[in-house]
Amino acid sequence: MNITKEQIDELNAIIKVDIAKDDYQDKVVSILKNYRKTANIPGFRKGHVPMGLVEKQYGMAVRVDEVNKLLQDALSKFLSEEKLDVLGNPLPKNQENFDWSVDDFSFEFELGMAPKFDINLKPKKAIVAYDIYADDKTIDNQLKTIQKQYGKLTSQQEVAKDSEVTGVFVNESIELDNTATFEIAQLKGKKNVDAFIGAKVGDVITVKTKGLFSEAFSYQNAFKKTEDEAKDLNAEVTFTISEINSRELAEFDQELFDKLYGKDAVKTVTELKEKMKEDAGRQFQQQSDQQLMNNVTEHLIEATKFDLPAEFLQKWIQSSGENPMTLEEATEEYNRSEKGLRYQLIEGKIIQENNLQVTFDELKGYTKDMIKMQMMQYGQMNPEDKELEDIAARILGNKEEVKRLSEQLMNQKMLTFFKENVNLKTKKVTFDEFVKEVYN
Structure with missing residues (x-):
């Protein structure tokens, strides 16, 4: 041979x-x-x-x-x-x-x-790393939400400015048939508010989707669509009222504190605010970390220049799929996946050159920590190591779970590596400022 x-x-x-x-x-x-x-x-x-x-x-x-x-x-x-x-x-x-x-x-x-290329982790223009914090406005809004959530509902005969209404939005042409609950205070504009004021259970109100609500989340609740989708929709819908209630806000007392954080963990509104800031900080950290990964990934794809054997890869995609593909379909698939392939090559080079591979011991330790955190949520504060070992062994006996957990751990390793090695510029922002910068 x-x-x-x-x-x-x-x-x-x-x-x-x-x-x-x-x-x-x-x-x-x-x-x-x-x-x-x-x-x-x-x-x-x-x-x-x-x-x-x-x-x-x-x-x-x-x-x-x-x-x-x-x-x-x-x-x-x-x-x-x-x-x-x-x-x-x-x-x-x-x-x-x-x-x-x-x-x-x-x-x-x-x-x-595979192409040969160099990676620049120190761009002249630093990559933004967001430090999101909970400002007083965010905390106050969360306090109001808690008071409403734990407050007492009282039935009303007709809709008033302080009412909370439940009903069904319908428009057959756009296949809309959705039950929703919202406050009159969430409506945008005097015309929309006036359409509801004085209405009773069973009344049918006709409104336009565009500009109906003040906050974006209300559109998802009402129409199962984003605000932008609802704006583009601009449809006329009917709302049939099934319930009208007013909500008496809950008092911040020890009973409510205990419901929120456990017995005697919080004793004053000041302590409650501090706890909420800590919780918000952890949630915001996940979002800022994800955005950092997005920003670094985009930078590396744009800044790391190399050619690919495009013609070969298109033929390979055509021949390797489960279902037969034309060359035109394979070319379209290649164009859709090219960025992802480029990042896979860049990530692979970073992992290899910096010895970031996931070892089995690391994966087992990561799995045990995950199990321990889940058990703590159910009151098991100090599980025995043998119990953790046994549960981890069962989980790691599943190939799909091993793949999923390995990817999570590798993402953590890459995030840590980027924080330590990429040229970053920290920007402190409120959550509203973060949303405005990143998503608008």
Whole structure:
């Protein structure tokens, strides 16, 4: 057997594999002899079938199977020994009039080579890392929400400015049929408020979706759509009232504090605010970390310049999918996934050069910590290590869970690496300022 590689350019190569009869013949003969011992062919006793008949019936299939096995093993070994950094898998070149009846074979495969590139983690213009904090306005709004949530509902005969109404929004043409509850104070504009004031249970009110509410979250609640989608919709909808209530705000007393944080954990409104700021800080940290990952990822994709073997990858996508694809469909899929592929290569280089691989011990420790936190939420504050080990072993026995947890742990490692190595500029903002900057 002989294997050679021809480099077409920096990103493309051809591998040629020559297989001679001597490479596979002994194995084929051995298999056919075993077939002869077990073959059931009418007119012959078991084990006494003439070898020529066995070869005629099974010889070609066995030869093809053994040559393909040799071919795949040889390719895998060659790529490993030569340490070739390839994208996708080798693609067999179309060889017209290929003849399996000859003794010697020659196969050719296309390779897409991974590009070489450098990564700049210290851009001149620093990447923004948001430090989101809960300002007094945010905390006050949360306090009001808590008071409403734990407050007492009182039924009303007709809608007033302090009312909370429940009903169904309907518009058949846009397939809208959604039950929603909202406060009259959430409505935007005097015209919309006036449409509801004085209405009773059973009344049907007609309004436009565009500009109906003051806050974006209200659109999701009412129409199961974002504010922008509702604006573009600009549909006329009906709202049939089923309930009208006023909500008496709950008092901040020890009973409410205990409901929120457990017995005697909080004793004053001042302590409650501090707890809420801590909770908000943890929630905001997750959002700021995710945005940092987004910002760094976008920078690395834009700033790290390299070519890809696009034509090869398009053909590989076309041939590797579960369902048949045209070349045009494969090209579209490549264009959609190109950014993701570029980041995979950049991330892989960072992981390799900085030894950020996830070890099994790290994964087990991460899994045990996750289990411990979940158990603490249910009051098990000090679980025994053996119990954690047993639960972790069950979880890590599931391949899908291992993949999911490994990805989570690698994301943590990458985030820590970026915080320590990328040129960052910290920007302290309120949550409203963060939303305005990032999402508007």
